[in-house]
Amino acid sequence: MSTTAPTPPLVKLNRLGLPQSDYRGSKTTLCAGCGHNAISERIIDACYEMGVDPHRFVKLSGIGCSSKAPAYFLGRSFGFNSVHGRMPSVATGAVLANASLQALGISGDGDTASIGLGQFLHLMRRNLPLIYIIEDNGVYGLTKGQFSATADLGAKQKSGVINEMPALDTCALAVLSGATLVARSFSGDKKQLTAILKAALAHRGTVMIDVISPCVTFNDHEGSTKSYKFVLEHEEAMQELSFVPSFEDIAVDYDPGTTLDVPMHDGSHLRLRKLGVDFNPTDRQQALRVLTDANANEEVLTGIFYVDTKKPDFIAQLGMVDTPLAQLPENVVRPAPAVLEEVMASLQ
Amino acid sequence: MATMSVAPPVSGVLLNDFSLQVATVNGSGSQSSNLVLLRTIFQMGVPISGKNLFPSNIAGLPTWFTIRASRHGYVARKKEIDFLIAMNPETVREDVLGLDPGASVLYDEPLKANDLRHDVTFYPVPFDKLVAGVCPDAKLRKLVRNMIYVGCAAHLMNMEMEEVERALRQQFKKKQKAADLNWGAVKAGFDYAVTNFPQPDRCRLERIAGALSKTAGKIIIEGNAAAALGCLFAGVTVVAWYPITPSSSLCEYLIEYLKKYRRTPDGKATFAAVQAEDELAACGMVLGAGWMGARAMTSTSGPGISLMSEFVGLGYYAEIPGVIFDIQRVGPSTGLPTRTAQGDLGFVATLGHGDTRQIILLPGSVEECYEMGIAAFDIAERYQTPIFVLSDLDLAMNHWMAEPFAYPTKPLDRGKVLRAEDLTRLKGDWGRYRDVDGDGIGYRTLPGTDHPAAAFFTRGSGHNERAQYSEKSADYTNNLDRLKRKWEGAREHLPPPVVEHTDSGEVAVIAYGSTQAAMVESLDQLREHKINASYLRLRAYPFAAMVREFVAAHQRVYVVDQNRDGQMFELLQLDLGPELASRLRSVRHYNGLPVDARSLTDAIVALEGAK
Ligand SMILES: Cc1ncc(C[n+]2csc(CCOP(=O)(O)OP(=O)(O)O)c2C)c(N)n1
Numbered sequence: 001m002s003t004t005a006p007t008p009p010l011v012k013l014n015r016l017g018l019p020q021s022d023y024r025g026s027k028t029t030l031c032a033g034c035g036h037n038a039i040s041e042r043i044i045d046a047c048y049e050m051g052v053d054p055h056r057f058v059k060l061s062g063i064g065c066s067s068k069a070p071a072y073f074l075g076r077s078f079g080f081n082s083v084h085g086r087m088p089s090v091a092t093g094a095v096l097a098n099a100s101l102q103a104l105g106i107s108g109d110g111d112t113a114s115i116g117l118g119q120f121l122h123l124m125r126r127n128l129p130l131i132y133i134i135e136d137n138g139v140y141g142l143t144k145g146q147f148s149a150t151a152d153l154g155a156k157q158k159s160g161v162i163n164e165m166p167a168l169d170t171c172a173l174a175v176l177s178g179a180t181l182v183a184r185s186f187s188g189d190k191k192q193l194t195a196i197l198k199a200a201l202a203h204r205g206t207v208m209i210d211v212i213s214p215c216v217t218f219n220d221h222e223g224s225t226k227s228y229k230f231v232l233e234h235e236e237a238m239q240e241l242s243f244v245p246s247f248e249d250i251a252v253d254y255d256p257g258t259t260l261d262v263p264m265h266d267g268s269h270l271r272l273r274k275l276g277v278d279f280n281p282t283d284r285q286q287a288l289r290v291l292t293d294a295n296a297n298e299e300v301l302t303g304i305f306y307v308d309t310k311k312p313d314f315i316a317q318l319g320m321v322d323t324p325l326a327q328l329p330e331n332v333v334r335p336a337p338a339v340l341e342e343v344m345a346s347l348q
Numbered sequence: 349m350a351t352m353s354v355a356p357p358v359s360g361v362l363l364n365d366f367s368l369q370v371a372t373v374n375g376s377g378s379q380s381s382n383l384v385l386l387r388t389i390f391q392m393g394v395p396i397s398g399k400n401l402f403p404s405n406i407a408g409l410p411t412w413f414t415i416r417a418s419r420h421g422y423v424a425r426k427k428e429i430d431f432l433i434a435m436n437p438e439t440v441r442e443d444v445l446g447l448d449p450g451a452s453v454l455y456d457e458p459l460k461a462n463d464l465r466h467d468v469t470f471y472p473v474p475f476d477k478l479v480a481g482v483c484p485d486a487k488l489r490k491l492v493r494n495m496i497y498v499g500c501a502a503h504l505m506n507m508e509m510e511e512v513e514r515a516l517r518q519q520f521k522k523k524q525k526a527a528d529l530n531w532g533a534v535k536a537g538f539d540y541a542v543t544n545f546p547q548p549d550r551c552r553l554e555r556i557a558g559a560l561s562k563t564a565g566k567i568i569i570e571g572n573a574a575a576a577l578g579c580l581f582a583g584v585t586v587v588a589w590y591p592i593t594p595s596s597s598l599c600e601y602l603i604e605y606l607k608k609y610r611r612t613p614d615g616k617a618t619f620a621a622v623q624a625e626d627e628l629a630a631c632g633m634v635l636g637a638g639w640m641g642a643r644a645m646t647s648t649s650g651p652g653i654s655l656m657s658e659f660v661g662l663g664y665y666a667e668i669p670g671v672i673f674d675i676q677r678v679g680p681s682t683g684l685p686t687r688t689a690q691g692d693l694g695f696v697a698t699l700g701h702g703d704t705r706q707i708i709l710l711p712g713s714v715e716e717c718y719e720m721g722i723a724a725f726d727i728a729e730r731y732q733t734p735i736f737v738l739s740d741l742d743l744a745m746n747h748w749m750a751e752p753f754a755y756p757t758k759p760l761d762r763g764k765v766l767r768a769e770d771l772t773r774l775k776g777d778w779g780r781y782r783d784v785d786g787d788g789i790g791y792r793t794l795p796g797t798d799h800p801a802a803a804f805f806t807r808g809s810g811h812n813e814r815a816q817y818s819e820k821s822a823d824y825t826n827n828l829d830r831l832k833r834k835w836e837g838a839r840e841h842l843p844p845p846v847v848e849h850t851d852s853g854e855v856a857v858i859a860y861g862s863t864q865a866a867m868v869e870s871l872d873q874l875r876e877h878k879i880n881a882s883y884l885r886l887r888a889y890p891f892a893a894m895v896r897e898f899v900a901a902h903q904r905v906y907v908v909d910q911n912r913d914g915q916m917f918e919l920l921q922l923d924l925g926p927e928l929a930s931r932l933r934s935v936r937h938y939n940g941l942p943v944d945a946r947s948l949t950d951a952i953v954a955l956e957g958a959k
């Protein structure tokens with residue numbers, strides 16, 4: 001395990017006094033140009049700028065190229081690369097055991113929308129405090145390019161095969177099943193993705209972000225609907241997003257007629273300035289309608305579709321003590337002898 | 349009017365030594381009546397066990413509850429039924445014809461059981477007429493009707509009515525009105541029997557009083573409740589489960605206990621219990637929580653174990669503690685979901701793909717369900733691996749007597765964990781999978797540990813001593829060999845075998861799990877056949893060295909399994925090697941019913957005759 005070298009004085013430090021290099025991980029082994037690498041970069045930026053304490057952060061994933069990514073950011077945080085499609089349950093156990101840590105789950109579109117669909121929906125349904133990112137390239141990268149369930153109807157595989165099945169919209173599914181912050185972004189949209197990630201870090205509950213993340217090796221050709229070119233041509237951002245962290249001055253003005261201000265759990269503010277459609281992201285029905293329309297119009301609609309900062313998260317629902325369960329001492333978790341005597345007497 | 353049919357001469361009184369079976373349909377509310385009978389006999393100082401043979405169905409199918417009273421303390425299923433209470437029109441024919449001559453049948457008069465044969469004693473009882481007299485509300489009659497047979501049996505068997513009433517009032521606890529109504533039905537049955545059946549039955553009870561009582565101070569409990577208590581006192585904090593017979597009641601009992609006994613003064617829970625979406629998720633949650641440093645458990649049965657296998661392999665290879673109770677039922681596939689077997693042993697021993705070796709605990713009594721329920725968590729954290737507790741339907745869902753459980757004397761063993769101060773002392777130089785102590789067990793850190801060198805990356809893919817991704821052959825073999833060392837090292841640190849009787853003679857028996865009750869009785873029967881067998885009861889896998897010594901000390905060793913393939917027999921053969929393996933003989937019971945002593949005795953006597 002590496003120890004940190006003394007910091008050279010001219011390096012910019014965040015509010016914890018840490019340089020951005022402390023948020024890096026080991027060197028990526030993914031293909032050069034892979035969208036997943038860009039997402040890792042944005043996670044590094046957001047965590048550094050928000051002053052996330054790496055010791056109080058955990059990263060979990062399933063299996064796939066995308067699920068390898070947690071090794072490539074936040075090297076000073078604990079990581080858990082689990083099994084294909086089952087990260088949600090591992091993350092659930094981990095968060096229950098220590099809800100005081102910030103948890104981030106990385107998945108792929110195959111990992112989430114095929115083998116892991118059941119666990120994905122149940123995670124959303126519980127509103128477990130966790131940031132869930134799908135690095136969505138429409139294919140199984142690691143097994144060499146088969147279609148996934150998020151591949152669009154009519155999309156062409158590199159071999160020329162046309163996808164005959166309709167895509168599952170993971171954002172619509174997340175809204176339907178109970179996630180409390182749902183967004184879509186693009187690995188190439190630095191500003192939007194960073195703002196969404198910061199909002200995610202400030203939220204308490206399940207955050208689901210579907211990030212279109214082109215696979216340069218298997219799905220970046222003509223006829224693909226998840227290529228860089230296609231997304232750049234078809235992306236439609238719903239809002240211009242800005243994020244004011246809790247530790248910054250909130251004085252910046254905004255026009256309530258065009259901009260929605262969402263106060264977040266940690267005291268930060270998320271600001272959404274409307275572009276195009278008149279849209280209210282606290283309205284679930286509208287979110288589902290907008291997503292359905294975008295799918296019909298072959299638009300890659302990005303932005304925040306839904307946010308609910310009031311719904312109690314899973315930890316609150318379970319009425320748990322504040323001390324992490326993993327740290328409760330023996331005298332709290334092992335009942336006294338009188339309890340055993342009471343139970344035994346009731347059985348005599 | 350009911351009259352006793354002419355019975356053949358009774359072969360003698362069965363004093364405090366008989367089995368009583370109640371045949372009903374499930375959903376008819378007979379469980380309360382049966383438990384009142386069970387508790388009454390127990391309160392009279394006579395050892396008992398109660399076994400429920402039920403269908404995989406909610407209402408309307410046949411179910412049998414069998415109580416065994418045994419002054420000798422034998423609590424396994426007895427093959428023969430001495431006294432039948434026949435309430436089910438569907439099965440009355442089969443139930444009555446299946447009895448040995450001389451048995452007794454108390455039955456619902458319209459069933460006309462007395463037409464079926466003439467060599468048993470019949471007690472016809474007009475249940476509908478009697479219940480109408482004590483329960484004016486027609487809607488409630490179905491619920492109290494069965495109490496009438498309690499009263500009849502009480503008279504015929506000489507039960508003490510004060511004890512019947514005590515048992516009944518305990519059964520209905522605070523529900524005074526229900527208790528009164530039911531007590532009225534008991535008395536009506538009792539009075540009817542006094543008038544119409546003046547002679548007591550040959551199945552008869554007599555209090556075993558004072559110091560001689562074999563039940564004073566004892567408890568009656570199901571194995572699943574006992575295991576739940578084990579988890580409670582082990583300090584479990586994360587419970588994840590998916591309902592499946594016969595394991596559901598383990599987590600249900602546990603959650604009940606946790607809600608009652610594991611809240612802070614301000615009402616906050618010191619646990620999290622989640623009903624997962626399936627067994628994969630339940631197992632994933634256990635691993636996630638174990639990785640984070642919590643004591644986590646799940647309970648399931650065969651189909652759930654099949655689903656968990658991928659995660660179990662991850663837990664084994666990434667070395668994450670967790671406790672998995674497998675309450676075995678009859679497989680393969682859905683099998684007979686409400687019948688008992690020890691059929692998962694072989695599967696669990698190497699659960700997971702690739703080279704895996706699991707650690708299994710084998711409780712043989714309700715006391716051990718409790719004790720191993722505690723020990724499993726210590727072992728899981730010590731060995732940093734999933735630990736299996738293999739119980740079965742017979743142990744888990746039936747009623748067993750036990751000494752009151754002892755409060756644990758050992759503090760929790762949280763295993764090898766490095767804290768921030770340890771890392772400072774080590775100057776950050778450590779490796780998650782490094783074998784520092786030569787026992788194959790590395791040191792782990794827990795997420796949240798505030799030290800720059802604390803974090804490591806957990807993965808099910810190839811890794812080196814520092815938990816870094818590695819595809820190097822040397823790293824892989826190094827890791828796999830260490831895992832094997834770790835497993836080998838567990839042999840002498842698991843619940844040791846119990847040698848309950850040794851005889852330097854030629855013959856020995858090895859059994860495990862719920863077979864224990866039948867085995868001790870069978871050993872006594874074998875002695876009547878002049879077979880003096882030594883007995884070793886296995887309580888864990890991998891086996892301790894003394895198992896080898898035990899086998900080496902005998903010529904013929906019978907290994908008793910409740911499965912078709914002799915799964916323990918096979919594991920022992922593998923472990924002992926060809927020379928000693930040739931001494932093993934397999935005895936198998938696999939009809940879905942709890943094993944009984946007579947079947948074991950007959951099988952061993954036959955094999956001994958053919959040796
Ligand atoms: C149980 C199981 N089945 C199949 C696989 C093989 N497999 C590995 S990754 C993968 C698909 C990954 O696709 P995705 O989640 O979209 O990730 P990407 O590589 O595209 O980032 C599959 C099918 C596996 N690891 N485990």
Ligand code: SF4
Binds near residue numbers: 031034036141215217
């Ligand atoms: S195969 Fe595709 S998804 Fe995988 S690393 Fe390469 S570009 Fe990324």
Ligand SMILES: [Mg+2]
Binds near residue numbers: 064137138140
């Ligand atoms: Mg993919």
